[in-house]
Amino acid sequence: MNSFTYARAVDSADAVRQGAAVNAKYLGGGTNLVDLMRETLERPSALVDVTGLSSAITEREDGSILIGAAAKNTAVAENKAVRTRYPLLARAILAGASGQIRNMATVGGNLLQRTRCPYFYDDEGSRCNKRVPGQGCDAIQGFNRIHAILGASSACVATHPSDMCVALAALGALVHITGSDGQRTIDFAELHVLPGENPEVETTLRPGELIIAVEIPALPFARHSVYRKVRDRASYAFALISVAAAIEIDSGVVKDVRLALGGVAHKPWRALKLEAALTGQPATDENFRAAADQELADAKPLTHNGFKIELAKRTIVAVLAELAGDLS
Structure with missing residues (x-):
C-alpha cells in the first residue's frame, strides 16, 4: 500500500506551494490519475486537490475564449460559445469516454492524461521505457495495432489518448501555466x-508547475469545423485515427486550413505539412489526398498498424471533403 497525504488547494498560489513537495501530484477529476494509482504506476507522496480552482469559461473582447483548467469536460462541450464557434472541440469532447467520466474529468487533467498502451500498464510482464527508463519497449516487437506511426522512437511507440487535445492542437490553443517562478504561456504544440530517448518525459512542464487555463484564440472560420474519430467500437474506445479540422474556402480555393491527427503519435499531431500544401490550392479531393500523402510520407508502421497510414489519409480526405461540400 502506498501512503500519501491529501490537501485541497484554496488558490493557485497555494496549489503551487503544496505541489512543490517531493513527488506531489495535482488532482483534478482523477479519472486517469486514480486509475494509475490503483495500478501502482503512480505512487505520489501527496495529492493536491485543484478542483476548487477556476472553472470559468470566459468569452473575451478579442474573440478568444479562456477556459479554467478546473472546468469539467461536459461543461466545455455544452458551452454555447464553444459549440457555436468551435464545434470541433465540442465534438471531440463528446467522442471521448463516457458521460460519467466527462462529468468528472477536468480540462487540465485531460491535457496531462497518460498513454493507454497496454505494455505501459503491464508492470509485471512487460518492459516499458515510459514506466522504467532504460528497461526497453516490448510494444515495438509485440502486438502494436494501436501504436504510433509518426514521431516514434526506438524507445517508445505509445500514442497520446486524448480527443480534446487533438482539437486544441488544430485550434492553436495556448496553455497558461503557473509555478514557483511565476506565470508563463506556451503554444499548445509546445506542451x-x-x-x-526519454519517453518518461511527456510534457515541457517544470517540476511543480500547474496548468491554470487554456486559451482558444479567435478563429472565425473554426465555426465551420469537424472532429471525426475512427475506432473499433462506437462507445468508449480510444481512437485508431482521429481528425480535427477547420477550413476556410474562398471562390473554391483554400484560404486557410487547420488540421490535427490523433491516434498516430506520442502527442496530438498538428498536420503542418498538409496545411502548407493546401493553402492557396483548389479545394478538391485530389488536392486533399495529395496533401494527406505529404503529411504521412514519413510514417513508419510497425508489424500490426500499417493500416493506419491509409486509414489516416482516407479520413483526412473525407473530413475535408465534407467541410468543402458544406461550403459550396
Missing part, C-alpha cells in the same frame, strides 16, 4: 513532447 507535449515526442518520446526520443
